[in-house]
Amino acid sequence: MTTRLRPHGSLGTSRGTALYLGAVLGPGVLALPGLAAAAAGPAALVAWAAMLLLSIPVAATFAALATQRPDAGGVATFTRAAFGDRAAAVCGWWFYAVIPVGAPSAALVGAAYIADAAGLGGAGITVIAVALLAIAFAANHIGLRLSGGAQLVLMGLLIVLLAGACAAALPHFDVGNLTPFAPNGFAGVLSAAAVLFYAFSGWEAASHLSGEFTDPARQLRRVTALALAIVAAIYLALASATAGVLGPAAADSPVPLADLLAYAFGPAAGPVTAVCAGLLALGAMNTFIAGSSRLGAALARDGAMPAPLAKGVEPGRTPHRSLAVQAAATAAVLALAVILRLDLDFLMRATSAALASVTVLACAAAVKLLQGRARWGAAFATACTAAIATALGWYLLIPLAVAALALVYLRRRAKEPERVLQDGR
Template identity: 45%
Template structure:
C-alpha cells in the first residue's frame, strides 16, 4: 500500500518526535538554563533545510537505502560503509540512553533510583530482543498510535500546565554562560535525529516528487511547534527545578492536572521506548547483515540478522558498564548521527541540481558541521568509526587482491625444477 501525504507526515513526525521529548527539556536546561530555549529554536530552524535536503534527495532518487544510497552515488562504497558503521555502532550506545529516559519515569513512580532505571533497561531490551529473535514486530500502525498518544499527551500537558507559568523563571537567563547554548544544542541533536528517515520512505509514496516535500513541510511544522511548546512550558512552569527532574513531563502534568498522572506518563514512556528501541534494533539487525553481505563487516560475526542482533544486544549490555554519564553517552551517539548528516548533505551538494534545493543543502551542510564541532571530544568517536569502516574496506580489498594473485608455489605442490624448460621450449 502506497503512502498518502497524511500517512507520510505521521511517519515522519514519529521518526523525529521520539523518546527524546520525554527528557530533552530537562537535559538541555541542565546545561544552559532558560537559554536552552535559544538552542531549541536554533535546532527547529535548522530542521527546515535539513529535512528539505533529504526530502529533495528522496524525491529525485527514491530508494529505501536512504542516506547510504545517496552517499554511495556521490562518493562510492567506502563512504557508504562509513555511513552504515556510524549508524550501526551508535545503536548499542543509544539503546541504554533511550531506556534510561523511560527508567527515570518508572523510578519516579516506584522509587529505587539507579537500580530501577537499570531494571527498566534490561526489561525493555530483553523484550525487544525476544520480539526480533522470533520474528515478532510492533506494526507500523501500533507505532503510529504510540506517536499519536505522545503528541496528545504533549498537547494536554502544555495546555494544562501553561496557566502556572511564571516569567520570573526566565532569570537568570544564562546561568552557565552563553557557551551553554552550544552545549545544549549538541545534546538536543538526539531529539531531532530522524529526518533521514524521510528519504528512506520516499519510494513508498504514491507520488514521491509531489508528496515527499508536502509531508516534510507539515512534519517540520508539527515537530517544531510541539517541541518549542513543551520546552517553553517546562522552563516557565518548573523553573530551576527542571534541570534536576528525571520525569519533566510527569512533573508538568502533575502541576496542570494533578492526580495519579505519573503512573500514566510512566506507562506511555515505557511503551514509546519499546517502540523506538524495537525500530532501531530491528533496523540494526538487518543493517549489520547487509554490511556483512557487502563486505563492510565480517560475515562470521554479522552475516545474518540474528548474528547482528546478538552483537547489538551484548554491545548494549556492555555499554551500560562504561563509566559515562548519560549526557556523554548521548553526545557519543549524536556525534555519529551528525556525521551521517554531514555525509548526507555533502552528497546532496553533488547530486542535487543548482537551485533552491542545493542552496538549502549548503546551509544544512554548514550547520551540521557546526553541530559536529559543538559536540566536542565525543564527536571523535564518529570519526574513529568512519575511519574504521574505510580502513576495514581497504584491508579487505588488499587481502582479496593478494588471494587473487596466484602464488608461484601453490599449496601441496613442489617447487619447479629450474633446469626444466617450459613446455613451449621443449624440443
C-alpha cells in the same frame, strides 16, 4: 523491451509520518528541557527556536535525497552517488553503529522513569530496559507493516499526553519566570543549542525507510512536512511551558516533564510519565532499528558488509539477519554499560557523535547531488551541523574509529579475489 518496475513497499502517509516522528521525538525530550534551561535559563527558548529553524533545511535535504534515490541504503546510497564506495561504506557503518549504542541509552532512559514510578531499583531498570529492547526488536522482526501500525498508535498516544501536559500547564505561565532572560549570556544559548542537538537527530534514520513507501515521490515531502510541523509544535510548547511555568526550578529538575504532567494529572503524574517515557523510548528505537537494519542489508548488497546480511533488502521484506546482528551487538553494549556502569551521558554523546558525522557527510553529498535552492539549503545544513558537532569534542573519536574499521573491511574484501586467484594457481 519491457520496463522493469521498481517494487513498492507497504508504508502509507500516516504510518510513515509516525515512523518519522519516532525518529525525532526520542526519549531525550524527557530531560533536555531541563538541561537546556540549566545552560541558558529562559533564553533556552532562543536555542529551541534556532534548532527548529536548522531542522528545516536538514529535513528538507534528506527528503529531497530520499525522493531522488529511494533505497534501503539511505545515507550510504546518497554518499555513494556523490563521493564513491569508500565514503558510502564509512557513512553506512557510522549509522549502523548507532543502534548498539543508542538503543540501550533510549531503553535505559525509558526504563528509569518506569522503574521510578513502580518503586524499583537499579536491577529493575535493567530488566525493564531489556524488555523494551526485546519489544522493539520483536516488532521489527514481525515486519515493518505491524511495526508501522504500532508506531502510529504509540505516536498518537504520546502526542495526546504531551499536548495535555502543555495545555494544563500553560495557564500557570508566569512572565516573571522569564527574568533574567539570559543569565549566562550568548555562551549559554550556544551551550543549550549543543545540548538540544540530541533532540533534533532522526531525519537520517528515516531516510533508510524511503524504499518502503508505496509512492516515495509523492509521499516523502508530505511526510517530512507533517512530521516537522508536529515536532515544532510539541517542542515549542514544551520549551515555553518549561520556561514560563517551572521557571528556575526547571534547571534543578531531572524530569521537568513529570512536573508539567502534574498540572494535568496530579498524583497520577508519575505513572503517566512512565507511560510517556516508555512510548518515547519504543518510538525512537522502533524507527532507528527499522532504518539501520535495512541499511545493513543494503551495505551487504553493495559489498560494504558481509554478503549473508543482504537477505531481506528488497522493499516490503524484513532483513532478519541484519536485525539479529543488531540485536546481538545491542545486547553486548547494554551488558557492558551495566557492568562498567557507563552513564547515560556517555551513551547519548557517543550516539550523537555518530549521528552528527552521518548528517554532515550526507548533507555534504546533497550539496553535490541537488540543484538550485535545495543545494543552498544543503550547504547551510552542512555548515551548521558541522559547527554544532565540534561541541562533542573527544566523542568524535568514536566515529573516527568506526570509519577506520569500515575502510579496513573494504581493503580486506578487495584482496579476497587476489587470494582466490593465487589459491587457484
